[in-house]
Amino acid sequence: MRRLGGLLGSRATVSTSKSLTALDEPAALQDAMASAAHIMNDDVELAETELSKGSSPFHKLGLSTALFLRAVLGFEKEVMEKAHACLMDAEEVASEHQRRAIRDPSKAHQSKIYNPGAEYALCHAESQLMSAVVAVLNESLTESLKGFYKLRKAFTTLHDISEQERRYLERTGKGAASSQASVVTSSSSVGGQETPAQSSGVLTPADSSEEEDEDDFVDAQESSPAPDTSPPVYQGDLDGRSMEKLSLEDTVTNKLNSSMAPNGAASDSNAAVAKADQDIDFRTITSDPIDLFIHSGTALCFGLLQVLLSMIPPAFAKLLSLFSFRGDREAGLRMLWSASKFKHNINGAMAGLITLGFYNGAVAFCDILGKGAVPETRLHDLLREMRDLYPGSKLWLLEEARMLGADKQVEKAIEIVGQGQDSGLKQVNALRVFERSLNCMYAHRYEECAQGFIECVGMNSWSHGMYYYLAGACYVELYRLHNESDAKLAEGYAAMAEEYLHIVPQHVGKKGFMGRQLPFDTFVGRKIKKWDHRAEKWHCKFVDAVGVSPVAEMSYFWSGFRRMNASQLQTSLERLAWSEDVGRNPHWEQEAADEKATLALLRATCFRFRGEIPQAKGTIAEGVLSHDLAEIKACDLPDTWPLPVAHYELAVCYWDQAGRESGDRATLQKCSDELLKVEKWESFELEARVGLKITTGRETLRKCGVVSS
Incomplete structure (x- = not known):
């Protein structure tokens, strides 16, 4: 029998009827969250099995989250289709429960903070957000536009929930600065009207009616003792508060706000708001498990949205402006950090994973950053806590490897990502091999890099063209390295380079994004044509027609130079020097x-x-x-x-x-x-x-x- 903490001392019996009563609800939430915790321990199959036993909106949401994670980690079409179907079911069930709560509030969960049915509105919004991501990853432009429309509706719902929270905190004077709705320091627009600085910080669409559930689109044609790997239980009333304050009160965020503010007054304001957000724990506002679920879920979703929208490249931002979206990165990150305090439940664990991924991925790629833009101490503490809570997951090893890479310790990153047994989630194993292969490329371990990318072909169906291209690029480099010292070995590498690079055109153009060919597919397809053309024009072998080091070129686009130490950068310069060495490259004069x-x-x-x-x-x-x-x-x-x-x-x-x-x-x-x-x-x-x-x-x-x- 699974242990349950907080509200229930033993496993709850969950109502299997379609509609939950106010008495059923905490038990259903407790059971769903305990089952969903397995997701963060890489035991998605167990999570899916347990969640499939319940019919509540919480179970449907948890099951959808499990499938969604599989879909976004692997980009496999069949998994995305399954996730889409599950998400549609979750949306329908959540919407029906919300309507019933609104029609008869006396039978709904009674919250002092949120409107009747807010928990179901959140489930509906979370399902819509995940559904929107799956739709945008779909190869159809029509499906992508549907996804943006769902994103718009979810945005409206989340904004409304956050406003309910803000109004309660203002009305009661219970530390309004802790609310994700009130920590924003910039003004926002709602329905074209300016709102006070304590609102969501995001340009949101005009309010839509509660009954607006149907999409207005029509489909167009187109080494220590083995740790206990059982996940933590969901703590409805979250008694273990002391653990949450071990390290997450780090003041690096305050330093970030103060160092990047254009003037002293703004600096003081930002620092005060950020400190208030960190000092006030929402669990001091309420101990109601339903309310805590709403708070943490809204912080997760609204925070993620604001961060993502703030990162949109300029060209793509023009499209999103049609849907009235604008992000606030600082507000979004404060929300994610706030949600991560609830790391025992799926909302907090996902917030922690997303926060680590944002800093170790997106921010680690960037060059123009202010002092303290990466709160290293706080991130290391969060990673340690997540590894302690979910020791069976290899996702945390990936994040640790990325931290090491950002610290120019590529060799250690290669070592750490290969530690331990394989994950129970094949998509995570594919990510580990891919991450290790990239780091081998930065470390100039070309043979291992090529082998790793070829291994990825059998583990993931998303972009075989990319894997073959990266492997072929490594064999080009190996050919150049050995061409003078070992002609026979060099010829073998030349043959492999030509074989893998000529496989690339067979695999490009099969995947799409918003109805268009993937940019990387377009890029590598043109490169192969270019080298074939040059080989014919110059009357030389294909491998001799390849231009400036394709490995160095790929290292640039994957931000690999940022991860290299001084020695590895020197090696990169040496590999680049090959091109203009007329003794080794007789074609440079005609380049x-x-x-x-x-x-x-x-x-x-x-x-x-x-x-x-x-x-x-x-x-x-x-x-x-x-x-x-x-x-x-x-x-x-x-x-x-x-x-x-x-x-x-x-x-x-x-x-x-x-x-x-x-x-x-x-x-x-x-x-x-x-x-x-x-x-x-x-x-x-x-x-x-x-x-x-x-x-x-x-x-x-x-x-x-x-x-x-």
Whole structure:
């Protein structure tokens, strides 16, 4: 019999009737949360089995979450279809329970904070959010637009719940600053009207009616003793409060707010609000498990939405503006940190995973960041606590490896991600192999890197073209390394490079995003055509027609140079030097302008990460910006990305040269102006990978009081 803490001392008997009574509800929530906890321990099958036994909205939501996690970790179409069907069922059940609670409030859960049925509204909104993500990952443009419409409706619901919470806290004077609705320091618009600073911080659509449940779209054609790996139980009243305060009161967030604010008054205000958010525990406001579920779930979902919307690249943001969305990253992160305090339940555990993923993934890719933008102490504490609570999950090993990579400890990252037995979740195993392979690429362990990506082909169906391309790129590098010392070995590597790279076209174009081919597929498809064309034009082997190191190029787009130590950066420079060594590469003299620009851009990036800013700037000016766009476009199957990306790299150089946020204002202005040039540039390949960095850089500069001229 599974242990249950908090509200119930033993496993609850859950009503199997379609409608829950107020008495049934806590038991149903308790059982669903205890079962869903297995998800965070990589035992999704057990979670699905247990959750399938219940019919409440909480069980439906938990089951949908399990399938959703499988879908987003693996991007497998059949899993996404199954998740979509489950999410539709969860939406329907939650909507029906909410309607019943509204029709007869006397039979619904009685909350002093939220309106009758708010818990079901939250379940409905969470299901809509997950459904929206699945729809956007779908290859259909129509389905993607449906997803944005659901996102809009979920946004409205979450905003309404957060406003209920804010009004209660204001009415009772019970620490309004702790509410996710009130921690926002910027104003927002709701239905086109300005609202006070304590509102959600997000531009939300006009309120829609409670009965608006149908989509207005029509489908178009188209090494220690083994730890106890059982997950923690859901604590309805969360008695174990002392543990939650072990480390999450870190004041790094306060430092971040104060260091990035444009003036002293704003700095003090931001720090005060952030501190209030950290000091006040919502569990001191209420001990009702339903209310705590609503609070933590709203903080998770609203926080995630605000963070995601704040990260949208400039080009994509234009589409979202049609749906009236605007994010607030600081507000969103405060909400996620707040939700992570409830790490014993699925909302808090997911918030912790998302928070770690945001900093170790998205932020770790960015260059223009203020001091304290990554709260390292707080993140390490959160990771440790999550590993203690969910020791069976390998997701936390992935996050630890990413932290090590961000600290330029790639070799340790390779070691940590391979520790222990395989996860019970195959999608997590695929992620581990993929992460290890990327780190092997940054460590110049090309053989292991290639083998790892080939292994990914058998583990994940999302992007075989990418896996084969990355493996082939490694074999190109191995061919170049051994071509002079061991001709026979080199020929073997050449054959493997040609084999895998020519497999790539068979696998590109089969996956899509919003009805369009994936940008990476477009990129690698063109590269293979370019090298075939050059081999025919130059009357040489295919492998000899490959241009500037494709491994270095991939390292750039995956932010690998940021993870390299000094020795690894030196090796990258040596691999780049092969291109213009006429003794080893007889074709350099006839190379086109786009390849020369690519070489200069990659070399300059290595210089920048070595701290050689003047040399990086000079290389960009002489080797990249000396070419104009017309000259680049005149090349055969050209690489046009180095020109706009050079302006981004120059912006980062100015940022570093200025001394970052507290530095010379004129130099920071140059940084801003260079970012503006990239923002105004025409569309180019893989621009989304640079777009996130630009969005983050622009936000950082804005907080410094620097805007485009």
